[in-house]
Amino acid sequence: MALPLHGVRVLELTDGFGDTAGRFLADLGAEVVRVELPGGSPSRSAHPVRNGVSVPFALRNANKLGVTLDLEEDEGRDRLRALARRSDILLESFPPGFLAARGVGTADLCRANPALVAVSITGFGQDGPYRDWAATEPVLYALSGVLSRSGEPGEQPLLPPDGLIDESVGVHTAWSALLAYFDRLHTGRGQTVDISAFEVIVHGFDPGFGVQGSAAAGRSEDFPRGRPDAANFYPVYRCGDGQVRICLLAKRQWRAMFEWLGEPEEFADPTYDTIPARFAASARLNPLIEQLFSTYTRDELVVEGAARGIPIGGLNTVSEVLTTEHFDAAGTFVDTEISPGVTARVPSGYAKVDGQRAGVRMRAPELGEHNDTVFGSDIDGAHDPIPALQREPGGRPFEGLRVLDMGVVVFGAELGRQFADNGADVIKIENSNFPDGLRQSKRGAALAASVAWGHRNRRSLGLNLRSPEGIRIFKRLAAEADIVLANFKPGTLASMGLSYDELAAINPRIIVSESSAFGSVGPWNKRLGYGPLVRAACGVSALWRYSDTTDALCDGSTVYPDHIAGQVTATTILATLIHRLRTGRGAAIEVAQADTAIVQLGSQLVAEHLDPGSIGAPGNSDPYSAPSGVYPCGGDDEWCVVTVRDDTDWARLCGVVGRPDLADDPRFATAELRIDHRAEADEVLTEWLLRHTPTEAMETLQAAGIPAGAMIRLPELLTNPQLIARGAYTELEHELLPAPLPTAKQVAHFATLPDWPLRQAPLAGQQTREICERVLGLSTVEIDSLVRDGVLQPPADDPALSPVPSTV
Structure with missing residues (x-):
């Protein structure tokens, strides 16, 4: 079949945040024209560089056409206006006001084409006190609350792996662009969309005030200082040929582990059926498990664990991910040209539609490579309209759609919520004999906060799908529904008689989305799909530690990639809804959470493929710039992230810290020399930072144009001046909760789409x-x-469950 966004035209003026959005839209079939200024984008030299090629640039700009325009000249601006008139979606990431000062801002281009959806992506948004600040991935990790939960207790906080933020911002941008475009198809009106990378990470990466999994440690004021002791939530053990991670969440899993250990008397008490009891006893329990595991290989442990019902997964390094049999069988990677004459093994793409991978098809363009093709064609040419029922602007995009939602836990809640919040009638199918894991994590309350956050705006249908009559009722619902969502083990829907083919025979317009940990193809297709095992298998955990030589992994308190994988799936479904307007037919969609993680680690994986042994866990030291990292400030456990990107930043820093003499010091004359003398450069910065609070340091450095971010803890998000100015939070109430919950109003800021409703779960x-x-x-x-x-x-x-009164 044609890819779902075939015929949709995207005009892209991005560099940094936003590149990955255009790539995702291009993967889904859109024609994406990337515009660069004369001389090319700075991201063409972004690290890591291999064989003279910027790996991030090559990955994030595949499948695009490339042209150059000089926006300082009338001809260049006229050509940009002409491109905008033929486009459906504009993506731009220039600093606020840059394009407007040249007469080609988003408002100007929307006047030239009132049907245009114009999306602006910046670090902090188009307004607010941080509007003009510099944003890097480390800065956003610090300011979003992610950094405060990462690292070992008593140690400095640890930056998560590079690339996850850029890719996550891209996914949310692609979703927001298509949401506004879907609305345009039904209203005839385009609009502007303002996306702040800061707000995307606060609300969408692993939100402190959003759906949580079993690793909710550190999300409250219980940990005002230091990192949460989360390593033993999903402990890692040495074995015969490496390391493995286990996830003992359910009672039955622990009981199987207890039996495997030989039923040691000290752990026979039923108290140890609970996670907190085992966590408290980890110092005694872990040595027993490690001793048992020491005689097995990773593969043997995985097989034995599966036989016993114990979730076990091997810890893969980045180099091992590239040669894993499962990923070869699943088509997770493809060997392709990434630059003229340079071939590499690259992640193939996020999703499959009707069995076809929506992924890389052609390499990133050379500078101006497609000028003749694009400017030599009918640049103002119209394209076939997509038929859609018309309604007035200002409504919710998915009004009139019905979704049958069988999704569970964090991924399921996040995916279904995207449609419920935007107007669809989402019917959550629930079986009281097998309750959603979120409903089981109440922690003593009448309702789990995650249920309130994740299940809002839905309706709930109690239905036993293990009965023939229950299946019959589901099929009656599916006959009139638009979308079915599920994240069971592969093959589960088919075993119930609810495969895409069976449902499409009833309703050809149905879209069926299935997601799992590792996908439906390959030897791991039946593995238990816990996020910690996905992170371990895909290289995320191996990079999320202080160094390659430490056994301690620092990803225990995150639920990545659940939220982002849910957003990937929602975006793919939305693209298919757009395609259905043309064809009248639905599709089968498949997303593996492992593919989400691997695409987002693409730069490290490809760099390792091209230069084996070059990629390892960097800790907090950016291998490509110095000084750069996480630094102590005045106070108890107070930290600030600083990134010196280039010589200009270094000269500015020397002025800020009162050492202008160092700007001409030969030890620090270039980025390479500063890396060679990292310890001395760090000492200069640390000495100054220790005399300031993180907020003072951040504000002073940002005023000088140097990227910096104070490490803030989750409660501080609610008082952050930028988030307050942007109206980032509101309150969510539920009659079963003792107090309202802080919750996001929206992630992107749409000109005409309303904020999400807050009907209680x-x-x-x-x-x-x-x-x-x-x-x-x-x-x-x-x-x-x-x-x-x-x-x-x-x-x-x-009333049907009430006892029938007896008669005499």
Whole structure:
């Protein structure tokens, strides 16, 4: 089939944040024209560089056409306006005001083409006190609260691997662009969209005030200083040929581990069936497990664990990921040209549509490579309109769509919420015998906060899909639905008679999205899909530690990549909805969480392929610039991230710290020399930082144009001046919660789309009767009978569940 965005035209003027959005849209089939200024984009020299090629640039600009325009000249500006008139979506990441000062700002281009969706991507957004600040990945990790949860207790906080933020911002940008474009198809009106990378990471990467998994440590004020002791949530053990990680979450998993250990008497007490008890006893328990594992290889442990029902996964280094049999079989990588004459093994792409990988098809363009092709064509040429029912602007884009949501835990909640928040009727299918893991993490409250955050704006249908009648009811719903969401083990829907082919035979317009840990193809397709095992298998965990020689991994308190994989899937579904407007047919979509992680680590993987042994865990030392890293400030456990990008930043820094003489010091004359003398450069910066609070240091350095970010803890997000100015938070109430929860109003800022509604999350099965009556047209007698038979599962106070009074 044609890729879903075939025929959609994207005009891209990005460098840094936003490049990856254009790449994702191009992967999905859009024609993306990348515009560069004379001399080329600075990102063409971004590290790592191999064989003279910037690996990040090559990956993030594949599948695009490339042209050059001089926006200081009338001809260049006229050509840009002409390109905008033929385009559907504009992506731009210039500093606020740069394009407007030249008469080609987003407002100007939208006047030239009122149907244009114009998306601006900057570090902190188009307004607010941080508007003109410099943003790097480390700065955003610090300011978003991610850094404060990363690292070992008693040690300095640790920066997560490079690349995850750029890619995550790109995914959210692609989603936001398509959301506004989908709205335009139904209203005829384009709009501007303002995306702040800061807000994307705060709300969308691993949100402190959003859906949480089992690794919620450090998300509250319980850890005001130091990093949470999270290593033993998903402990890592040495074995015969490396390391493995285990996830003992369910009681049955622990009981299997207990039996494998020989049922040691000291752990026989039922108290150890709980995660907190095992965590508290880790100093005694871990040596027993490590001794057992020492006689096995990684592969043997994985096989034995699977046989016993214990989730175990091997820890792969970056080099091992490239040669893993499963990823070869799954088509996760492809060997392709990334620059003229340079071939590499690269991640192939995020998703599959109808079995076809939406991924790399052609290399990134050389500077101006497609000038003749683009400017020599009918640049103002119209293209076939996409038919869509029309409505007035200002509504929710997905009004009228129905989603049957079988998704569970963090990924499932995040995916379904994207559609519920934007107007779809999302019906969450729940079975009381197998409750969603989020509903089981109440921690003593009447309702888990994650349920309130993740299940809002939905309706809940209690339905036993393990009964033939339950399957029949689901198929009746699917006959009139638009989308089905599931993240079970591969093959589960087919085993229930609910595969895409079976549902499409009932409803050719249906879109069925299935997601799993490692995908449906390859030897790992049936592995248990916990995020910590995905991170370990894909190289994320190996890079998320202080050095290659330490056993301690520092990713224990994150739920990456669940939120981002959910957003990847939502974006792919939305692209398919757009395609369905043309064709009237749905599609089968598959996203493996492992593919999300591997695409986002693409630069390290490709650099390692081209130069084996060159990529390892860098800790907090940027291998390509100095001084750069995480530095102590005045106070207890206070830190600031600083990035000196180039010679200009170094000269500015010397002035800020009162050492102008060092600007001409031959030890620091170039980036390479500063890296060679990293310790001396760090000492200069640290001496100054220790005399300031992180906020003072950040504000002073940013005022001088130097990227810097204070490490803030989660509660401080609610008082951050930039987030307050941007209206980033509101409050979410639920009758079962003792107090309102802080929650995001939106991630992107749309000119015409409304903020998300905040209808409270349903109890399990709360709308069962309502849905059966109004959607299926069942009578009260039919519903009562199905309830008594256990097919329908309304709440416990349903009248059909009340005892029938006896008669005398």
